[in-house]
Amino acid sequence: MPTRLSALKRALEIMGVEVVRPNGGSHWKAKKDGKTYPIAAHNGEKSQIGDEYLRGLSRCFDLDLDVLKSHL
């Protein structure tokens, strides 16, 4: 099931990942320990985000995908 950006933002913050709005462009930014990962947000907070993206995000920050999903 896809998730909305607003739900992903809350879940990431619970897991200690900061989410930053962009100054420009179509991506938000997730940040943890000085490392960043872009978040597709071309429809703003209503953007629908799929599993393939969540897997990439989890790999970047070494997050447990199941735990991340449990917070969505």
Place this chain on the structure above:
Amino acid sequence: MNTREYNFWFVFKRAEDVPGEWVGHCLDIDVVTQGTSLEHALAMLGEACLMTVCDDIGSHREPLDRRAPQSYWDIMYNMVQHGRSVDFHSLDEKSVGFVACQVQFKCQFVQPSRAQEILGQVANPIVPLTWAEVTSKAQDCRC
């Protein structure tokens, strides 16, 4: 001004769980994003890669250290071996379900004085090599 050139492998496929969206994956720096069409996904992935490269350089990280797991490369190699060589910009996205391409990036970086964030821009992004598979066969390429 600092300039770097990259050849990135991009892979695109229809999102399985978000109707109408395409997922784009840059294997070299393991960045995934989405777009509402194949062309949009290419533009989105270019922006996502530029953002990631700028941030990594700004924090003294090597972007290429993010490389995607081997299983994703194997899927891409399979596509290149069995797919059809095509022109990316003339692709009819209704007839394809999986696309692999190589993209040339020439990034120029500027760090404004006293600013932590590096500003970047992509000059002449080029897609010289593309392979695509028709929708029915594309399923076979998903290992």
